[in-house]
Amino acid sequence: MPNIQDMARIIRQDIITMLAAAKSGHPGGSLSAADIIAVLYFSEMRVDPQNPNWPERDRFVLSKGHAAPVLYAALAEKGFFPKEELLKLRKTGHFLQGHPDMNKVPGVDMSTGSLGHGISVAAGMALAAKIDNKDYRVYCLLGDGEAEEGIVWEAAMAAAHYKLDNLLVILDHNGLQIDGPVKDVMNLEPLPDKWRAFGWNVLEVDGHNIEELTASLQVAKNFVGKPTIIIAKTVKGKGVSFMENQVGWHGNAPSAEQAEAALAELKGGNRNG
Amino acid sequence: MAELLVDWKKEKKIATREAYGQALVQLGKDNPDIVVLDADLAKSTKTSDFAKAFPQRFFDMGIAEQNMIGFAAGLATTGKIPFASSFAIFATGRAFEQIRNSVAYPRLNVKIAATHAGISVGEDGGSHQAIEDLALMRSLPNMTVLVPADATETKKAILAAAAYQGPVYIRMGRLAVPVLFTDDYNFVIGKANVIREGQDAAIIANGLMVAEALQAAEELSAQGINTTVVNCASLKPLDRDTILKVARQTGAVVTAEEHNIIGGLGSAVAEVLSEHYPVPLYRVGIKDTFGESGSPEELLQKYGLTSAHIIQAVKSVLARKNEKSDIN
Ligand SMILES: Cc1ncc(C[n+]2csc(CCOP(=O)(O)OP(=O)(O)O)c2C)c(N)n1
Ligand SMILES: [Mg+2]
Numbered sequence: 001m002p003n004i005q006d007m008a009r010i011i012r013q014d015i016i017t018m019l020a021a022a023k024s025g026h027p028g029g030s031l032s033a034a035d036i037i038a039v040l041y042f043s044e045m046r047v048d049p050q051n052p053n054w055p056e057r058d059r060f061v062l063s064k065g066h067a068a069p070v071l072y073a074a075l076a077e078k079g080f081f082p083k084e085e086l087l088k089l090r091k092t093g094h095f096l097q098g099h100p101d102m103n104k105v106p107g108v109d110m111s112t113g114s115l116g117h118g119i120s121v122a123a124g125m126a127l128a129a130k131i132d133n134k135d136y137r138v139y140c141l142l143g144d145g146e147a148e149e150g151i152v153w154e155a156a157m158a159a160a161h162y163k164l165d166n167l168l169v170i171l172d173h174n175g176l177q178i179d180g181p182v183k184d185v186m187n188l189e190p191l192p193d194k195w196r197a198f199g200w201n202v203l204e205v206d207g208h209n210i211e212e213l214t215a216s217l218q219v220a221k222n223f224v225g226k227p228t229i230i231i232a233k234t235v236k237g238k239g240v241s242f243m244e245n246q247v248g249w250h251g252n253a254p255s256a257e258q259a260e261a262a263l264a265e266l267k268g269g270n271r272n273g
Numbered sequence: 274m275a276e277l278l279v280d281w282k283k284e285k286k287i288a289t290r291e292a293y294g295q296a297l298v299q300l301g302k303d304n305p306d307i308v309v310l311d312a313d314l315a316k317s318t319k320t321s322d323f324a325k326a327f328p329q330r331f332f333d334m335g336i337a338e339q340n341m342i343g344f345a346a347g348l349a350t351t352g353k354i355p356f357a358s359s360f361a362i363f364a365t366g367r368a369f370e371q372i373r374n375s376v377a378y379p380r381l382n383v384k385i386a387a388t389h390a391g392i393s394v395g396e397d398g399g400s401h402q403a404i405e406d407l408a409l410m411r412s413l414p415n416m417t418v419l420v421p422a423d424a425t426e427t428k429k430a431i432l433a434a435a436a437y438q439g440p441v442y443i444r445m446g447r448l449a450v451p452v453l454f455t456d457d458y459n460f461v462i463g464k465a466n467v468i469r470e471g472q473d474a475a476i477i478a479n480g481l482m483v484a485e486a487l488q489a490a491e492e493l494s495a496q497g498i499n500t501t502v503v504n505c506a507s508l509k510p511l512d513r514d515t516i517l518k519v520a521r522q523t524g525a526v527v528t529a530e531e532h533n534i535i536g537g538l539g540s541a542v543a544e545v546l547s548e549h550y551p552v553p554l555y556r557v558g559i560k561d562t563f564g565e566s567g568s569p570e571e572l573l574q575k576y577g578l579t580s581a582h583i584i585q586a587v588k589s590v591l592a593r594k595n596e597k598s599d600i601n
Pocket of ligand 1: 028064114143312336363
């Protein structure tokens with residue numbers, strides 16, 4: 001099996017390929033999360049592609065549901081469904097919806113797409129594990145723009161109140177949303193202080209550094225009494241030079257030529273490894 | 274009457290949201306009290322046009338629709354005229370109770386102008402396709418609900434909403450749709466417009482289904498079936514007089530809307546007809562199911578929202594009308 005770095009690069013290629021085929025969708029926030037998702041699915045989470053609804057599995061909620069391509073790529077690479085299906089993303093009648101659908105896609109634990117909902121649902125899943133004395137963990141990926149939604153902070157308050165230390169949120173802190181940089185649209189800083197004040201264990205990492213991500217997940221696992229958030233500093237569009245840090249690549253699919261250039265870069269070597 | 278309609282199949286298609294952006298800029302020039310709020314979707318809703326022209330009067334509230342509506346209500350208490358925009362699902366769904374208790378209940382002068390309504394949103398899928406927004410907004414006392422059919426009507430509806438004192442919900446789409454109306458077309462809140470006349474059945478439509486209704490009427494007339502077409506952009510207040518008039522004239526009604534058949538135009542027309550003048554009725558709309566990802570055209574086909582579906586519906590109400598007259 002490829003190492004995590006290589007897997008992240010494969011996932012990035014899948015993202016480009018499927019978005020070019022779909023001719024719509026969200027590359028920027030999918031690429032920024034590729035390393036995080038690769039670590040979660042290929043070293044961290046306890047899941048079984050043969051048994052997607054296994055009750056003891058770790059759960060994953062893609063709260064920033066528009067990044068569905070990164071999740072679908074990981075699920076396909078993991079063997080939840082054949083990789084060819086990725087090419088039918090967003091097509092009428094096909095199961096790979098524009099935003100994750102738990103009733104259609106094997107391995108998707110929650111339907112998302114409306115920002116803010118996911119973290120709240122993830123906390124509910126974590127509470128269920130506490131009630132049932134189960135040891136599965138719940139992972140949730142949150143966008144930084146998404147953290148402007150009030151419900152995110154309602155969930156943060158409640159998860160700390162109920163001491164959901166089996167809940168791990170990763171914030172994909174790429175600094176961009178749709179209308180511009182997060183700090184210009186609706187400033188959220190100081191983010192780490194806010195989460196700390198809400199009663200969370202806060203870790204800050206480079207979201208493209210596999211070792212840092214892996215190590216911080218280990219720290220979170222051993223932390224008792226509080227939920228953990230990993231604030232992962234990332235680059236939107238990471239791995240494709242012309243998409244990096246470009247607000248315009250939030251929700252536009254690459255053309256065939258752009259996809260070819262992107263894939264050449266991603267296959268080309270270690271620039272982002 | 275013909276002068277109301279342009280030669281619509283020859284015109285370039287324009288999304289109603291495009292007309293919204295232009296109307297806002299015009300309003301901004303005419304009235305310094307106009308302020309615009311958005312929730313991180315300004316480029317998609319086209320409030321970015323206003324933001325460019327009047328940066329001091331545009332406020333991006335970030336991804337926080339509930340707070341956007343609260344701010345709009347606060348602004349309205351001082352005499353400002355706020356237009357608050359997002360996708361229909363988030364504007365009406367996420368912020369529903371803010372709209373209910375901070376806008377409709379105190380009857381504040383807030384305009385909720387939502388785009389990307391209906392399944393014609395397309396590829397983003399069911400999570401993003403509002404099929405229930407009209408039901409939500411229509412059920413609120415004090416709320417006016419407008420569903421313009423094309424770019425011309427959208428512009429007029431936005432200007433009318435700004436001139437009207439009180440809460441208004443305006444529903445617009447993402448997809449480019451035919452331009453139907455000439456500038457002489459008269460938009461009045463509370464009035465439906467008869468845009469084609471025929472004695473066999475009446476098709477009452479709004480939004481992008483008006484073009485489908487016109488297409489259906491044309492094809493039906495080639496088959497010897499003559500239909501009245503009513504554009505019912507003012508879903509609330511509903512023009513009962515016009516609805517009852519066409520029901521009496523034709524004795525068979527089809528409604529057509531890009532919305533769940535529960536709670537929207539079909540329901541509203543059914544309510545009026547069943548209380549005052551029951552005639553055979555068929556509601557063309559989304560049959561109480563969520564949408565899915567796909568191209569807008571394929572989805573409109575799959576979910577039964579085309580002229581062909583309207584034609585079938587007209588034939589079915591005609592059959593029922595004729596059965597009835599046989600018995601009589
Ligand atoms: C409730 C809600 N409001 C608006 C949107 C439209 N929308 C989709 S993505 C997005 C920006 C998200 O920014 P961020 O969370 O930073 O995501 P990322 O940068 O990781 O792509 C917005 C406003 C939505 N999906 N849900
Ligand atoms: Mg972001």
